[in-house]
Structures are given as structure tokens and as C-alpha cells.
Amino acid sequence: MSQYIPQITSHSLADKVVLITGGANGIGASLVQDCLEKGANVCFGDLDNVEGERLLNKTRERFPPVENGPARVVFQPTDVTNYQSVLSLFDLAFETYKRIDHVVSAAGIVEIGNWFDFGLTLDSVRETPTSKVLDVNLLGTMYVARIASVYLRHNRGPGTDRSILLFSCVSGFKESPSLFVYQASKHGVLGLMRSLRSYISSPYKHCIRINTIAPWITETDSVKKIQHKWKEASLPTNTPQEVSHIAAGMLADRSLNGKSMFVEGGRAWETEENVERLESHWLGEEPSKALAAGQEFLDDGSIWTAKPRQRSSISKQNGIFNGPKKSFSKGDFTPVANGVH
Ligand SMILES: NC(=O)c1ccc[n+]([C@@H]2O[C@H](COP(=O)([O-])OP(=O)(O)OC[C@H]3O[C@@H](n4cnc5c(N)ncnc54)[C@H](O)[C@@H]3O)[C@@H](O)[C@H]2O)c1
Numbered sequence: 194m195s196q197y198i199p200q201i202t203s204h205s206l207a208d209k210v211v212l213i214t215g216g217a218n219g220i221g222a223s224l225v226q227d228c229l230e231k232g233a234n235v236c237f238g239d240l241d242n243v244e245g246e247r248l249l250n251k252t253r254e255r256f257p258p259v260e261n262g263p264a265r266v267v268f269q270p271t272d273v274t275n276y277q278s279v280l281s282l283f284d285l286a287f288e289t290y291k292r293i294d295h296v297v298s299a300a301g302i303v304e305i306g307n308w309f310d311f312g313l314t315l316d317s318v319r320e321t322p323t324s325k326v327l328d329v330n331l332l333g334t335m336y337v338a339r340i341a342s343v344y345l346r347h348n349r350g351p352g353t354d355r356s357i358l359l360f361s362c363v364s365g366f367k368e369s370p371s372l373f374v375y376q377a378s379k380h381g382v383l384g385l386m387r388s389l390r391s392y393i394s395s396p397y398k399h400c401i402r403i404n405t406i407a408p409w410i411t412e413t414d415s416v417k418k419i420q421h422k423w424k425e426a427s428l429p430t431n432t433p434q435e436v437s438h439i440a441a442g443m444l445a446d447r448s449l450n451g452k453s454m455f456v457e458g459g460r461a462w463e464t465e466e467n468v469e470r471l472e473s474h475w476l477g478e479e480p481s482k483a484l485a486a487g488q489e490f491l492d493d494g495s496i497w498t499a500k501p502r503q504r505s506s507i508s509k510q511n512g513i514f515n516g517p518k519k520s521f522s523k524g525d526f527t528p529v530a531n532g533v534h
Contacts, residue, residue: 197454197461199442206445207232210290212283214238214273214337215300217245219413220360223437224297229256229265231441236286236293238271238279239300245270263289273300273333274325283344292348295444296341297358298334298382302326303415304375330378334359335385338403342393345401354447356402357393358440359386363409363455366464383407383453387465390451392493402450404443407464408436409457429458 211228215221216237222244228235229252239245249268256265269285272278286293308322338357345355364372365379386405393399410416410423411431424430439461443449454461473481491497 195463195466197439197442197452197463199439199446199461201231201438201442201445203231205231206295206441209233209294209444210236210286210292211295211297211444212236212238212286212293212341213297213299214271214279214282214333215298215360216268217241217248219415220408220411220433220436220440221297221299222248223433224299224440225266226252227434227437227441228444231445233295234263234290235266236269236282236289237266238269238273238282240270240272242270271300273298273336274328276336279333279336280340283340287344287347293341293344294354295356295358296337296345297360297440297444298337299360299440300329300333301360301362301415302329304372307371308373324374326374327378327381330375331381331385334382338385338389342389342399342401346399354402355400356404356444356447356449358443359403359405361386361405361407361453363407365405365407365453366455379407386451386453388494394450395493402447404449404451405453406436406440406443406461407453407455409455411436411456431456431459435459 206228209228209232211233213221213224213228213235214237216225216235217239218241221237221239225235225237225248235252237245237248245268249266252266253264258264267285267289269282271282283293302325305323305326338359341357345357349355359382361382362375362379363369364376365383369376383405386403389403393401393403408431409429410420411433412420413433416423420430436456439454439456443452443454451465452463453465455464456462472484476484
């Protein structure tokens with residue numbers, strides 16, 4: 194596995210516009226500050242409006258606007274499980290800065306209760322369990338990625354780099370007993386990145402890079418419960434700053450697409466390359482060959498998404514054209530054919 198050492202300077206994100214969800218606390222909050230320090234303008238959203246406002250005031254003092262420019266940082270209360278709320282955060286960034294360069298989906302929560310409690314009975318199992326962890330970690334991330342795939346295509350100059358970074362976790366690739374829903378959600382995030390990485394980066398389509406970051410235990414509120422014992426066992430711990438440093442590096446590094454960085458003890462290790470490279474070892478040569486043939490046949494996957502001929506009246510009845518109500522004036526967007534300049 195190869196170590197990833199971010200090559201990042203104080204100007205690496207100069208004039209870039211970065212949108213971050215889950216930016217009020219923990220790793221997200223550290224990334225807000227990191228991006229500002231590296232020269233970016235930042236728009237962040239979070240459910241926690243108290244800490245969000247606090248960080249906004251603190252960072253506005255530290256990073257005043259440049260000449261007559263807009264504020265370097267803006268914040269809006271956001272619930273990533275609400276599509277319109279996510280959309281509204283993108284609108285804020287777009288209206289303030291007229292473009293968005295990088296998007297980070299950092300909002301996340303840990304396991305709630307025990308979905309597979311051994312104490313469940315024929316009675317108690319009748320109660321519908323909460324899907325909140327899946328909603329925040331996976332559905333929220335999918336909302337962010339979907340909206341980003343459209344906004345990032347607009348107002349870009351020739352050769353402009355654009356990217357999306359999704360927060361997965363060690364649980365996104367390694368067995369994590371008791372974190373049943375959390376693990377499924379973080380596997381889902383990695384899966385989303387894998388399904389998008391060739392499609393969304395295609396120069397004939399969106400031309401956007403997409404990557405994931407998979408931190409191990411990082412000193413934030415979300416792991417308070419185990420942090421003490423973890424440290425006593427002398428296991429590697431990340432600080433939020435170490436993880437955000439890697440994340441900022443991934444935003445700035447235009448060579449990265451379709452990668453995932455496992456972060457432990459402040460160090461990052463790329464995991465996707467070896468999964469591909471060593472497939473014939475862990476899967477076996479024969480099934481690996483069969484898989485390769487199937488993959489070649491499926492190619493870019495358009496066979497799945499090709500639209501059957503459809504009567505337009507039916508589509509309308511089904512609400513397929515129910516887009517967001519907000520519309521930008523013509524001057525706001527520079528739309529591009531196939532998303533490419
Ligand atoms: N801390 C770790 O050890 C660790 C390890 C692996 C992955 N991660 C991932 O890193 C990311 C950041 O985690 P963290 O440790 O900084 O946690 P944190 O709890 O400190 O921060 C998460 C932020 O997400 C926000 N949030 C929660 N639900 C939201 C919603 N519905 N809409 C908008 N915002 C919402 C919270 O208010 C909080 O500000 C998460 O995706 C987490 O799963 C963390």
C-alpha cells in the first residue's frame with residue numbers, strides 16, 4: 194500500500210470555493226479552517242447552528258474579505274437528510290461566489306441503539322427501527338453528490354479542476370461488529386464513489402474528480418465513548434487537524450480520482466489501487482478473468498441507464514419534472530455542452 198503525503202502549501206486552494214457539510218464540529222470544522230488558511234472561500238452547512246454560528250464568527254474575524262470581495266466564509270443551518278436544505282446550501286455558495294470548485298460531504302453520525310439486539314422479541318421487533326444513521330451518512334451523502342454533480346459543471350473555465358470528497362470510514366472496508374447500520378452506510382459511501390468515479394470524471398460528461406477518505410479513530414465527539422480506552426491500548430489516533438490536512442490535500446491534488454485514503458495515526462494510505470491490482474490474488478485468477486470480461490461488456494454502464502422509449506404525458510404525471518422551484522437568471526450560470534469547456 195502506498196502512503197499518501199499531501200503536497201500542500203498556503204496557496205494550494207487560493208481563490209477556490211469549497212462547500213462543506215458537517216462543518217460545525219470535529220473534522221469538518223477543522224477542514225473549514227484549513228481551507229481558509231490555504232486561500233479558499235468556504236461555504237459550510239450543519240445541523241448544529243449554534244456551533245456553526247460560533248465558527249462563522251471566529252473565522253470571519255480571522256479571515257476578513259479581500260478588498261471589496263464577499264465574505265471569505267458563509268454558513269447556513271443545513272440538514273443533509275432534507276434534499277431542499279442541501280440544495281439551498283449550494284444556492285448560498287453559488288449566489289455568494291458565482292461558482293463552486295470542491296464539495297466535501299463530512300456530515301455524519303454514529304450508530305444509534307442496536308438494530309440486532311439479542312433481547313428483541315416477537316413483540317418488540319414489530320416496532321420499526323430508526324433509519325437515521327443511513328439517512329444522514331448515506332442518503333445525505335448521495336444528495337450532496339447528486340447536487341454537486343450539477344453545480345460543479347457551471348461557471349468553470351477551460352481546464353478548471355473540480356472535485357467531490359466523501360467521508361467514508363474504516364468501517365467502509367473493514368468488519369466493524371456492532372456498528373451494523375453505520376458500517377452499511379459507510380460501505381455505501383465507498384460504493385457510491387466507485388460507481389461514480391469513471392462516469393463523473395469523464396471529460397465527455399461531468400469532468401469532476403471524486404474520492405473518499407476513510408479515517409480510523411479521530412479525536413472528536415463522535416468517538417468520545419471509546420477514546421480513553423483506545424488511547425490506553427496505545428492504538429493510533431488521528432487529530433481532526435491531521436485528517437483535515439489529508440482532506441485538503443486531496444482537494445488540491447488534481448491527479449487523484451477514484452481513490453480512497455485510510456487515515457491512521459495521522460498518516461494516509463491509498464487503498465483502491467491494491468484492491469484492483471491484487472484482484473487475481475484475493476479472488477483467484479479464473480473468476481478475476483470472468484469478472485474482467487463482464488466489466489468490459491458493461492463498459493461505462495450506459496446499458497443500465499439507457500432510457501426506454503417513453504410517453505411524455507406519463508413522465509409528467511409521475512412527477513419526473515418536479516425540479517426545484519428556485520431558478521437562476523441567465524447571467525448566473527455559464528452552462529456548458531456536456532459539462533466540458
Ligand atoms: N471521528 C472519527 O473517528 C471518524 C472515523 C471515521 C469516519 N468519520 C467520519 O468523519 C465525518 C466527520 O465526523 P466527526 O468525527 O468530525 O464527527 P462530529 O460529530 O464531530 O461532526 C459531524 C458533524 O455532522 C453534523 N451533522 C450530523 N447530522 C447532520 C445532518 N443531518 N445534517 C447536517 N449536519 C449533520 C454534526 O452536527 C456535526 O457537526 C463523519 O462522516 C464521520 O462518520 C469519523
